[in-house]
Amino acid sequence: MPDPVVLKSGAEPWGAKPRRALSRRNIVLYGTLLVAALYYLLPLYVMIVTSLKGMPEIRLGNIFSPPVEITFEPWAKAWATACTGLNCDGLSRGFWNSVRITVPSTLISILVASVNGYALANWRFKGAEVFFTILIVGAFIPYQVMIYPIVIVLREMGIYGTLTGLVIVHTIFGMPILTLLFRNYFASLPEELFKAARIDGAGFWQIYGRIMLPMSMPIFVVAMILQITGIWNDFLFGVVFTRPDTYPMTVQLNNIVNSVQGVKEYNVNMAATLLTGAVPLIVYFVSGRLFVRGIAAGAVKG
Amino acid sequence: MTGQPHAGRPSQLLRNLNAKIASIPMILTAVVIFLGGTIWTVVYSFTNSKLLPRAKFVGFDQYERLWAAPRWIVSIENLAIYGLFTLVFSLVIGFVLAALMDQKIRFENTFRTIFLYPFALSFIVTGLVWQWILNPEFGVQSVVRALGWESFAFDPLYNSKIVIYGVLIAGLWQGTGLVMCLLLAGLRGIDEDIWKAARVDGIPMWRTYLFIVIPMMRPVFITTLVIIASGIVKVYDLVVAQTSGGPGISSEVPAKYVYDYMFLAQNLGQGFAASTMMLVTVAIIIVPWAYLEFGGRKRA
DSSP states (O other): OOOOOOTTTOOOOOSSSSOOOOOOOHHHHHHHHHHHHHHHHHHHHHHHHHTSOOOOHHHOOTTTTTOOOOOOOOHHHHHOOBBBTTBOSSTTTHHHHHHHHHHHHHHHHHHHHHHHHHHHSSOOOTHHHHHHHHHHHHHSOHHHHHHHHHHHHHHHHHTTTHHHHHHHHHHHHHHHHHHHHHHHHHHSSSSHHHHOOOOOOOHHOOOIIIIIIHTTTTHHHHHHHHHHHHHHHHOHHHHHHHHHGOOOOHHHHHHTTTOOOOOHHHHHHHHHHHHHHHHHHHHHHHHHHHHHHHHHHHHTOO | OOGGGGGGGGGGGTTTTHHHTTTTHHHHHHIIIIIIHHHHHHTTTTOOOOSSSSOBBBHHHHHHHHHHHHHHHHHHHHHHHHHHHHHHHHHHHHHHHHHHTTTOOOOHHHHHHHHHHHHHEEEEEHHHHHHHHTTTTTTTTHHHHTTTTTTOOOOOGGGGGTTHHHHHHHHHHHHHHHHHHHHHHHTTSSSHHHHHHHHTTTTHHHIIIIIIIIIHHHOOOOOOOHHHHHHHOOOOHHHHHTTTTTTTTOOOOOHHHIIOOOOOOHHHHHHHHHHEEEEHHHHHHHHHHHHIIIHHHHHH
16 A cells, blocks of 8 residues: 655644554454355355256265366256256246246336326326325235235136236236335426426326426336346246246246256256346346335335 | 306316326225225135135134144244344344445445345245255255264254244345345435544444434334335245245245145135234234324324
């Protein structure tokens, strides 16, 4: 480290003595953080090294040692040929199911919730707050309480077990937090914009499409991050509201790894686990600060 | 408004019509699903529905059966242990990490990325990774034994007495990053002058945290507490992935009990009763909090 700059011309050094980089405080501080970081990184590391080893190596070595011989066979197997029950076409099926579930669910839930939030923020009508309060309180009710009535409703509509049904379920349970998110965001926009547009004769949908939507891209991105990770990681709704051939990736992953038949192939299991975690992880690492904003917004519900 | 008086007052219902149309999904969700669904489940928990819901009321039979079932008792005990330890540890670990992160450190973003990434992963992924790490044949136990400590025993997933702590380790790994983030945001909200004043008065740092900063962060702590608590009651996927409720029934949780009785055992009434108990648990947590948060504000 460079020495502190020596000040000339009468000015005395002022303030606390500059801390050295290797003070005791810094060693304790960074040491603790480093140990904690290692603990958090360990499972990711174990997943990666296990998925790159062959089974003989796993049986001999320990789970923390790096692979001696790197093989991508477990990845190929997890993706294309691992078995769940009678199907042996790997996780790829679950992956595409999850894509088919996540894309429409994310778009529809955000569209519906943003319009709701917009109506609540700018076009308040009598009773709106009552429904909104029920919605927010409802966010705390355990899903298990509401699942069966939804099964009945979807069965009556003839869409129980279909992707459409699951998309509706995701839209319903995404609504409290998303509506809150959008309502608060739209309410924070300057009201003059809204008034000016009304004076110019714009109606409900026009203001939404021409003014609110283009002005709110950041919050739409936050909502997308929230929904993509949430829906991709969902297990309960997937297992309740779909059939085996439309199971999302998480359900299929669990079936592959926790199946009781056959020899356990830990490397394939870990490759499958990583594949399932890859999508939210990529979203997380790419979005960075916006993800934090998303969960902070999600956290202040209620 | 200076509308034409002879046009008559427009119907109250048609005013602001577009906003009402736009709110239909919200209204339906709130009233039909959240309110209606909850009431329906509570009502049907007093029936003896088996494969299909039947409106044949049997009073508190299902609840008596529920509280007599060993599996439910184990589930509740597990939830209590898991919940208590999760609350304490995630708050303590989360706060310590947040306080360390708040020391104007370098690489703050890197550290935060590392602490928070497990939160992006699903409980299924979390459960499966920790199932592998805690595998007694290959995981931590075998590694420590290979280092020379032959009698080392740590096999929580195969030992019914401590299995719930195995789940706890995984749950903490997944969730403490979020707590850290929330509390860090709270710490950043504390005025810098408070710190300066404390320093001028010569109060050591740990006392400043304990007696000044933490009491000032009360609202943040309460919000965090409610978030952790409502997550605890819902714990389901983690157990399914990590232990499937085993060994035996020793890591069962209420949410799994509900699912199994509704969709596997085809004993709907039991499932409804159990889910109603979950609702009661949540109400015990939420109602006092909502009262403090919102009831108090109105009066003020």
